[in-house]
Amino acid sequence: MEFAKTIEILGTLSFAMSGSFAAMQKRLDPFGVIIIAFVTSIGGGTLRDILLNRPIQWMISTDTIYWISAAALFSMLFKSIENNFKVTLFIFDSLGLGLFTIAGIDKGLSMGYPSDICLILGTITGCAGGIFRDMLLTKIPLIFQREIYATACILGGVVYFSLRKWGGIPMEIIQIIATGVVVTTRVLAVKLNWQIPKFYDGNSKGDY
Amino acid sequence: MEFAKTIEILGTLSFAMSGSFAAMQKRLDPFGVIIIAFVTSIGGGTLRDILLNRPIQWMISTDTIYWISAAALFSMLFKSIENNFKVTLFIFDSLGLGLFTIAGIDKGLSMGYPSDICLILGTITGCAGGIFRDMLLTKIPLIFQREIYATACILGGVVYFSLRKWGGIPMEIIQIIATGVVVTTRVLAVKLNWQIPKFYDGNSKGDY
Amino acid sequence: MEFAKTIEILGTLSFAMSGSFAAMQKRLDPFGVIIIAFVTSIGGGTLRDILLNRPIQWMISTDTIYWISAAALFSMLFKSIENNFKVTLFIFDSLGLGLFTIAGIDKGLSMGYPSDICLILGTITGCAGGIFRDMLLTKIPLIFQREIYATACILGGVVYFSLRKWGGIPMEIIQIIATGVVVTTRVLAVKLNWQIPKFYDGNSKGDY
Numbered sequence: 016m017e018f019a020k021t022i023e024i025l026g027t028l029s030f031a032m033s034g035s036f037a038a039m040q041k042r043l044d045p046f047g048v049i050i051i052a053f054v055t056s057i058g059g060g061t062l063r064d065i066l067l068n069r070p071i072q073w074m075i076s077t078d079t080i081y082w083i084s085a086a087a088l089f090s091m092l093f094k095s096i097e098n099n100f101k102v103t104l105f106i107f108d109s110l111g112l113g114l115f116t117i118a119g120i121d122k123g124l125s126m127g128y129p130s131d132i133c134l135i136l137g138t139i140t141g142c143a144g145g146i147f148r149d150m151l152l153t154k155i156p157l158i159f160q161r162e163i164y165a166t167a168c169i170l171g172g173v174v175y176f177s178l179r180k181w182g183g184i185p186m187e188i189i190q191i192i193a194t195g196v197v198v199t200t201r202v203l204a205v206k207l208n209w210q211i212p213k214f215y216d217g218n219s220k221g222d223y
Numbered sequence: 224m225e226f227a228k229t230i231e232i233l234g235t236l237s238f239a240m241s242g243s244f245a246a247m248q249k250r251l252d253p254f255g256v257i258i259i260a261f262v263t264s265i266g267g268g269t270l271r272d273i274l275l276n277r278p279i280q281w282m283i284s285t286d287t288i289y290w291i292s293a294a295a296l297f298s299m300l301f302k303s304i305e306n307n308f309k310v311t312l313f314i315f316d317s318l319g320l321g322l323f324t325i326a327g328i329d330k331g332l333s334m335g336y337p338s339d340i341c342l343i344l345g346t347i348t349g350c351a352g353g354i355f356r357d358m359l360l361t362k363i364p365l366i367f368q369r370e371i372y373a374t375a376c377i378l379g380g381v382v383y384f385s386l387r388k389w390g391g392i393p394m395e396i397i398q399i400i401a402t403g404v405v406v407t408t409r410v411l412a413v414k415l416n417w418q419i420p421k422f423y424d425g426n427s428k429g430d431y
Numbered sequence: 432m433e434f435a436k437t438i439e440i441l442g443t444l445s446f447a448m449s450g451s452f453a454a455m456q457k458r459l460d461p462f463g464v465i466i467i468a469f470v471t472s473i474g475g476g477t478l479r480d481i482l483l484n485r486p487i488q489w490m491i492s493t494d495t496i497y498w499i500s501a502a503a504l505f506s507m508l509f510k511s512i513e514n515n516f517k518v519t520l521f522i523f524d525s526l527g528l529g530l531f532t533i534a535g536i537d538k539g540l541s542m543g544y545p546s547d548i549c550l551i552l553g554t555i556t557g558c559a560g561g562i563f564r565d566m567l568l569t570k571i572p573l574i575f576q577r578e579i580y581a582t583a584c585i586l587g588g589v590v591y592f593s594l595r596k597w598g599g600i601p602m603e604i605i606q607i608i609a610t611g612v613v614v615t616t617r618v619l620a621v622k623l624n625w626q627i628p629k630f631y632d633g634n635s636k637g638d639y
Binding site: 065066068128129131132135136146150153163164165166 | 462463466477481484486487489490493496566567569
């Protein structure tokens with residue numbers, strides 16, 4: 016319980032900051048920044064809870080909205096040192112992705128859904144906030160462009176289910192490893208400029 | 224009951240008209256206009272009801288969809304006199320914002336949610352329809368740009384809760400006052416060209 | 432039951448393919464294509480199930496997600512022959528529209544909603560997936576531009592209810608006829624370049 020709560024808060028903070036910075040780039044006013052921070056960090060979990068027909072997370076654990084507001088204010092106050100921040104922020108956004116994906120899978124499993132559905136639920140939980148953020152700022156969502164985003168979620172989820180099937184490993188260790196896989200995949204993808212070959216494209220260099 | 228219903232219908236009509244005019248500006252065909260009118264006027268309430276896991280308002284009180292269709296048709300027929308309309312419309316849109324914000328807070332309270340969550344619910348109820356409208360028309364939502372929109376909702380909500388705590392004031396009076404605060408704040412903000420200083424911006428004149 | 436299931440799968444496949452092709456046009460990577468295929472084909476039904484407060488279709492009948500993945504892969508592999516495909520695809524997209532509209536009306540009726548609400552539910556079920564697809568790809572939704580889209584849904588729905596009131600016709604025949612009306616209306620509209628006159632526009636040739 017304690018552990019799941021920590022995951023949730025860390026993910027929330029990470030996404031709130033990534034939302035704030037995206038909003039400041041588009042030069043929104045402070046309230047706009049806070050709203051985008053909200054949508055980015057609660058978007059994925061809210062959609063997950065609606066699909067699962069559960070009470071919405073942030074509506075029952077009230078402290079969430081204060082964590083988000085604090086993260087947005089913090090981001091605005093420290094905007095000036097953004098350049099030093101950029102790498103940290105990218106790591107945080109990836110961490111949020113990993114944490115939320117695993118949290119989404121967990122919630123689905125705890126309600127008795129089969130593992131393939133939970134994999135999709137996890138991906139939705141991890142990705143939807145960022146998609147909403149980009150839609151509100153009228154950009155083609157980041158997820159569809161260069162970064163291996165959804166792919167990282169699915170890879171992490173597969174590792175999660177494999178370790179679970181293997182048996183004997185404590186749940187929390189599995190969660191940490193799977194989160195690590197999502198984060199590492201995405202960070203390496205960006206660092207090494209990985210791309211999924213567009214095999215449907217006659218002109219691409221993809222060879223399968 | 225009677226009073227809450229009146230609020231709902233006035234807000235619905237106001238937003239249906241604002242949606243219709245935005246759609247006509249983008250030169251959609253009449254069915255597109257009606258659809259945007261729908262989304263604008265039921266968007267906020269629908270999202271609120273989904274979050275609260277309640278039956279969706281317009282699906283149980285059937286007359287809503289006829290009010291909206293009528294407002295859209297009316298807007299199209301009287302397009303020619305739009306210029307004389309502009310101020311009226313702006314007032315109506317602000318009125319819709321105020322009415323829906325308070326209606327959203329009320330619904331949340333009646334289901335036992337704490338006041339900070341209700342404040343956010345109210346803001347969502349007031350703002351979401353306009354955000355959906357702008358997303359469908361692929362503009363950066365108005366709310367994020369110049370007008371003090373969400374800020375007006377939150378201010379109205381704070382007044383609502385303060386008067387309630389004060390005690391002794393009839394509920395309907397509180398609702399009218401709080402609605403008035405939202406409307407007045409937004410109208411004054413536009414009239415006097417208020418802006419929230421972007422204090423995260425090194426070049427802005429904001430000094431805190 | 433059998434028949435309704437067939438309708439659902441055919442509609443799902445049609446929309447998955449239309450989503451895939453739209454995503455490939457925007458040059459998304461394969462995972463992006465699969466995600467857009469998902470959103471296009473489950474978007475309408477998911478929104479319908481959320482509004483009706485029912486379990487989400489694709490979360491309980493698990494095979495849906497495999498049908499969609501298969502359709503997306505198929506679309507990517509056969510991209511090269513797209514030109515020959517174009518007409519087939521347009522027919523399929525129209526078929527999806529018809530099938531989902533009627534499926535939406537049916538679901539609403541089976542839960543006791545009045546026919547005007549069901550008509551709107553059907554239109555939402557038919558149109559929302561395509562709207563989400565276009566929003567994610569940041570285009571003004573197709574539905575608002577040239578094609579008689581929502582109009583076809585509503586026409587089909589009206590035929591559906593009229594035949595039902597008439598009485599004595601087996602349900603499956605009514606469903607096939609109503610689906611046919613939606614498909615035919617849309618196909619003819621595009622073929623013959625029908626447009627709804629913008630009667631609110633002083634410069635248009637619409638004369639009512």
